[in-house]
Amino acid sequence: MGTTQSGILGGRLPLAEYEKNFSDLHPPLDRHEALVAADRCYFCHDAPCMTACPTSIDIPLFIRQIATGNPIGSAKTIFDQNILGGMCARVCPTETLCEQACVRNTAEERPVEIGRLQRYATDIAMKENKQYYARAASSGHKVAVVGAGPAGLACAHRLAVNGHDVVIYDAREKSGGLNEYGIAAYKSVDDFAQKEVDYVLSVGGIEVRHGQALGRDFSLADLAEQHDAVFLGLGLAGVNALGTEGEDADGVEDAVDFIAALRQSKTRADIPVGRRVVVLGGGMTAIDAAVQAKLLGAEEVTICYRRGKEHMNASEFEQDLATSKGVTIRHWLQPKRIAVKDGQVAGIELEYTTLEDGKLTPTGETGIIAADQIFKAIGQTFEASGLGALQMEGGRIAVDQEGRTSLAKVWAGGDCVRGGEDLTVSAVAMGRDAAESINRALAAEAPLASAVA
Amino acid sequence: MADLRNNFVGIKSPNPFWLASAPPTDKAYNVERAFKAGWGGVVWKTLGEEGPPVVNVNGPRYGAIWGADRRLLGLNNIELITDRDLYVNLREMKQVKMNWPDRALIASIMVPCVEEAWKAILPLVEETGADGIELNFGCPHGMSERGMGSAVGQVPEYIEMVVRWCKQYTRMPVITKLTPNITDVRKPARAAKAGGTDAVSLINTINSITSVNLDTFSPEPSIDGRGSHGGYCGPAVKPIALNMVAEIARDPETRGLPISGIGGITTWRDAAEFLALGAGNVQVCTAAMTYGFKIVQEMISGLSDWMDSKGHRSLDDICGRAVPNVTDWQYLNLNYVTKAKIDQDACIKCGRCHIACEDTSHQAITEFVNGVRRFEVIEEECVGCNLCVNVCPVENCITMEPLAAGTLDRRTGKPVDPDYANWTTHPNNPMARQAAE
Numbered sequence: 061m062g063t064t065q066s067g068i069l070g071g072r073l074p075l076a077e078y079e080k081n082f083s084d085l086h087p088p089l090d091r092h093e094a095l096v097a098a099d100r101c102y103f104c105h106d107a108p109c110m111t112a113c114p115t116s117i118d119i120p121l122f123i124r125q126i127a128t129g130n131p132i133g134s135a136k137t138i139f140d141q142n143i144l145g146g147m148c149a150r151v152c153p154t155e156t157l158c159e160q161a162c163v164r165n166t167a168e169e170r171p172v173e174i175g176r177l178q179r180y181a182t183d184i185a186m187k188e189n190k191q192y193y194a195r196a197a198s199s200g201h202k203v204a205v206v207g208a209g210p211a212g213l214a215c216a217h218r219l220a221v222n223g224h225d226v227v228i229y230d231a232r233e234k235s236g237g238l239n240e241y242g243i244a245a246y247k248s249v250d251d252f253a254q255k256e257v258d259y260v261l262s263v264g265g266i267e268v269r270h271g272q273a274l275g276r277d278f279s280l281a282d283l284a285e286q287h288d289a290v291f292l293g294l295g296l297a298g299v300n301a302l303g304t305e306g307e308d309a310d311g312v313e314d315a316v317d318f319i320a321a322l323r324q325s326k327t328r329a330d331i332p333v334g335r336r337v338v339v340l341g342g343g344m345t346a347i348d349a350a351v352q353a354k355l356l357g358a359e360e361v362t363i364c365y366r367r368g369k370e371h372m373n374a375s376e377f378e379q380d381l382a383t384s385k386g387v388t389i390r391h392w393l394q395p396k397r398i399a400v401k402d403g404q405v406a407g408i409e410l411e412y413t414t415l416e417d418g419k420l421t422p423t424g425e426t427g428i429i430a431a432d433q434i435f436k437a438i439g440q441t442f443e444a445s446g447l448g449a450l451q452m453e454g455g456r457i458a459v460d461q462e463g464r465t466s467l468a469k470v471w472a473g474g475d476c477v478r479g480g481e482d483l484t485v486s487a488v489a490m491g492r493d494a495a496e497s498i499n500r501a502l503a504a505e506a507p508l509a510s511a512v513a
Numbered sequence: 514m515a516d517l518r519n520n521f522v523g524i525k526s527p528n529p530f531w532l533a534s535a536p537p538t539d540k541a542y543n544v545e546r547a548f549k550a551g552w553g554g555v556v557w558k559t560l561g562e563e564g565p566p567v568v569n570v571n572g573p574r575y576g577a578i579w580g581a582d583r584r585l586l587g588l589n590n591i592e593l594i595t596d597r598d599l600y601v602n603l604r605e606m607k608q609v610k611m612n613w614p615d616r617a618l619i620a621s622i623m624v625p626c627v628e629e630a631w632k633a634i635l636p637l638v639e640e641t642g643a644d645g646i647e648l649n650f651g652c653p654h655g656m657s658e659r660g661m662g663s664a665v666g667q668v669p670e671y672i673e674m675v676v677r678w679c680k681q682y683t684r685m686p687v688i689t690k691l692t693p694n695i696t697d698v699r700k701p702a703r704a705a706k707a708g709g710t711d712a713v714s715l716i717n718t719i720n721s722i723t724s725v726n727l728d729t730f731s732p733e734p735s736i737d738g739r740g741s742h743g744g745y746c747g748p749a750v751k752p753i754a755l756n757m758v759a760e761i762a763r764d765p766e767t768r769g770l771p772i773s774g775i776g777g778i779t780t781w782r783d784a785a786e787f788l789a790l791g792a793g794n795v796q797v798c799t800a801a802m803t804y805g806f807k808i809v810q811e812m813i814s815g816l817s818d819w820m821d822s823k824g825h826r827s828l829d830d831i832c833g834r835a836v837p838n839v840t841d842w843q844y845l846n847l848n849y850v851t852k853a854k855i856d857q858d859a860c861i862k863c864g865r866c867h868i869a870c871e872d873t874s875h876q877a878i879t880e881f882v883n884g885v886r887r888f889e890v891i892e893e894e895c896v897g898c899n900l901c902v903n904v905c906p907v908e909n910c911i912t913m914e915p916l917a918a919g920t921l922d923r924r925t926g927k928p929v930d931p932d933y934a935n936w937t938t939h940p941n942n943p944m945a946r947q948a949a950e
Binding site for chain 1: 907
C-alpha cells in the first residue's frame with residue numbers, strides 16, 4: 061500500500077513494489093519457449109520482416125539458427141547487421157517494424173516474436189562474451205566520433221573492425237546515449253545498456269572520452285583537423301517549450317529529464333512523483349514518462365495530446381501498455397495555461413481542438429485538470445554549437461544517402477540528421493552505413509603500401 | 514450412425530481399431546485400460562517359448578524424431594518380445610478375455626523356427642480362449658540375430674513352412690505379420706498365403722537409427738555409448754506402410770487375402786486410408802504410446818462421422834475402395850494436365866512457393882507483378898508438379914486445377930487431348946514403337 065499524499069514525493073511505495081514495477085517488461089524467453097517461438101517462422105523468401113528492419117537483419121536465418129540449436133550463429137547473423145541488436149531487441153517498436161510485416165499476421169493475426177527471439181540469441185552470445193569480430197590490420201587512420209549513442213557506437217564499431225582508430229567524444233558521464241538515459245527503465249534492466257557498450261567496445265581500437273562537449277570543449281573544425289574523418293552522432297539536447305503562462309512553476313518538468321533520472325536511480329524510491337500527473341505529448345517519451353510516473357505510485361496520470369489517437373507517434377502497443385498500467389490518454393486537448401498556487405503547479409487548463417481543413421484549430425472550449433506535476437514531452441530539438449559552416453536542413457544536419465554532410469571529411473547520422481527517425485535501430489543503421497562510407501573514402505584516398513609496391 | 518463393427522477372418526470386434534503387439538499390450542493392466550478406453554481389440558505383446566524369459570536392455574529403449582513444436586513424428590525401439598514369464602501372460606490373457614468377451618484378443622507369437630517349438634506353444638495359447646494368433650515375422654532387432662522375427666520374415670520359404678505348422682496345430686485363425694525390411698513385400702505375402710495363412714498384417718517396424726549424439730558420437734538410443742538399429746514406426750512410416758498394403762491388395766496372387774493394416778496410424782483419417790487401400794482393420798501403437806489410450810475415441814467418432822457424411826453404412830462399404838485406383842506409372846493418363854492456381858486472398862505472401870519453384874523446379878511462379886510482391890503462376894512454365902502446393906503453409910491456398918479437354922495448355926502450346934493416353938502407347942517409348950512396327 062503506497063501513499064496518496066498530495067505534492068511531489070519520493071518513496072510513495074514500499075521498496076519491494078518498485079522492484080516489481082520496474083522489472084523486465086518482456087521477460088526473456090527460455091530455451092523451450094524460444095524453440096516453440098522459432099518453430100513458427102516460415103523462413104519466407106525475401107522476407108518482409110527483413111525489409112521492414114532498418115538494419116536489414118536476416119531474420120529468417122537467425123530464427124532458423126535458433127530453431128536448429130545454434131544461438132551463437134544466430135547472434136552473429138544479428139550482430140553482422142546491427143551490433144546493438146541486444147538493445148534493439150528490447151526497445152524496437154517491433155509491432156510497427158519487423159513484426160508488423162510478419163506474414164503470420166495475415167495467417168493468424170499473431171506474428172512470430174522476432175524481438176524476443178533476437179534477445180534470446182544476443183543474450184546468450186553476450187553472456188558468453190562471444191567475440192565475432194577481429195580488427196583488420198591497422199589502417200593508420202584516425203576517426204573522431206561525436207556522441208556515444210547508438211549511431212556513434214555502431215559507427216565506431218564498424219570503423220574499428222575495418223582497422224581504423226576511433227576516438228568517441230561524449231558530453232555525458234556514461235556512454236550509450238538514449239540507450240542509457242532515454243529509455244523506460246523496465247525496457248532495459250540489469251544495467252544492460254552499459255554491458256552492451258562494454259561488449260561493443262571490446263573489439264578494441266575505440267577510446268571513449270567522457271565529459272567532452274562539442275562547442276564547449278572543441279569545435280568541429282578542431283576535430284576535422286586532428287582526424288582523418290569525423291562522424292557526428294549527436295542526440296537532441298533541446299526540449300520544446302510550451303510557451304504558456306505558468307510554465308516556470310515548480311512541478312513543470314521535462315519528461316526526458318525525468319526518464320534519465322529514473323534510469324540512473326538504483327531504487328527508484330528516490331525519484332519524486334506527483335499525486336496527480338499530467339503528461340503533455342503523444343510520442344514514446346510521453347508514454348515512457350506517464351507509465352513510469354504511474355509505476356512510481358502516482359495516483360492519477362493523464363496524457364493529454366492535442367491531436368487524435370491515430371496521430372500519436374507512440375505505437376498502439378505502447379498506448380495499450382500505458383492504459384493497462386492505469387494511465388488515462390485523452391486526445392484533442394492542448395495546453396492553454398498552467399494554474400499555479402504558491403509557486404507550485406496546481407493544475408492545467410486545456411483547450412479542446414479540432415481539425416478544420418486539415419489544420420489544428422482550438423474550439424474555444426476549455427477545462428481544467430488538477431495536477432501537482434506536469435511533464436512536457438512535446439518534442440526535442442537539435443541544439444548544437446561549434447558546427448561551423450555545416451549545412452543544416454529543417455533544424456538538423458543535412459546528409460546524403462551515405463551520411464555525408466556538406467563538409468568533406470564529416471559524416472553524420474542518428475537523431476541529429478535530417479530524416480532521422482527517432483529510433484535506436486535507425487540510428488544504428490545510419491552509423492553503420494556512415495562507417496562503411498568513411499571506410500571507402502579513406503581507402504580511396506590512401507592506397508595500401510602493397511598496392512603501390 | 515455408421516456401423517463400425519468389424520469381422521476380421523471371423524474375429525469380431527466392436528470397431529476396427531486394435532492395439533498392435535507392442536509395449537501397450539504387454540500385460541493385463543494395460544489391456545484392461547485399453548478396453549475401458551474403447552479399443553476394439555488387442556494383439557498381446559509377443560510371447561516367446563517356455564523357459565527363462567528374454568531380457569531387455571536396462572538403458573533407453575526408444576529413440577525419436579520430432580517435427581515442429583516437438584511433435585513426435587517417428588519412434589524407434591530396441592525392446593524385445595515380452596520379458597515376462599509365458600504362464601503369467603497366458604493366465605492374464607485368459608482372464609482378460611473372460612472379462613471382455615466382445616473384444617478381440619490375439620496372441621502374437623515368436624518361437625524358434627523348428628516345428629516342435631510351434632507345436633508346443635499353440636495349444637497353450639488356444640487354451641486361453643484367444644481369438645487368433647499373429648506370427649511375429651517382423652521384429653528387426655535383437656530377436657532377428659537369434660534367427661527369429663524378421664530373420665524368418667525375410668525368407669519366404671520359412672514363412673510358408675511356419676504358417677503351415679500353425680495351420681496344422683491350431684484351429685485359431687492365423688495372421689502373419691510381415692516385415693518391411695525386404696525388397697518386394699509381395700513375396701512374403703505370397704508365401705504366407707501358400708502356407709495357408711488366414712491373413713497378413715503389416716508393416717512391422719523399419720530398420721533405423723534415429724539420430725547420432727554429436728557429443729559422444731553414439732547412435733541414439735545410446736546404451737553406454739553404443740547403439741543398435743531399432744524398429745522405426747509412427748507417423749513418418751505411414752506412406753511406406755500404405756504402399757506395402759496396396760501392393761499386396763492389388764497383387765493378382767494375393768488379391769482378397771485379408772490384411773490388418775499397421776504403420777503410423779494416428780488419426781481416424783489415417784485409419785480410413787488404410788481401409789480404403791484394402792486393410793480389413795487397423796492396428797495402432799505409436800499414437801497410443803504418444804498420447805495414451807484415449808485417442809481411440811477420436812478415431813471412432815471421426816471414422817463414424819466421416820462415414821455418415823459420405824453415406825457409408827458399414828466398413829464393407831469402404832474397405833478396398835481405393836485399390837482399383839492404384840496402378841503402375843505406365844498406365845497414368847499423360848493427357849491429364851493440371852496447373853497450379855494461387856488464391857490471392859488466401860496468400861500470406863511468404864514467398865515459399867516462389868523460391869521452391871525458382872531454385873529447384875520450373876521457374877513458374879512470379880516474385881513481383883508490376884513491381885509489387887505478388888506470387889502468380891506462369892502457366893507457360895508450370896508443369897503442374899504440385900511442389901508449391903506442398904510447401905505452402907496455408908492449406909488450400911494453392912490448388913492444382915485440371916485443364917478441361919480442348920483448353921490450350923500454354924506450356925506446350927497444344928490443346929488438351931480429351932482421350933486417355935499413357936506411356937505404353939507414347940511415341941517416345943521405344944517399347945511402344947517396337948510394338949507398333
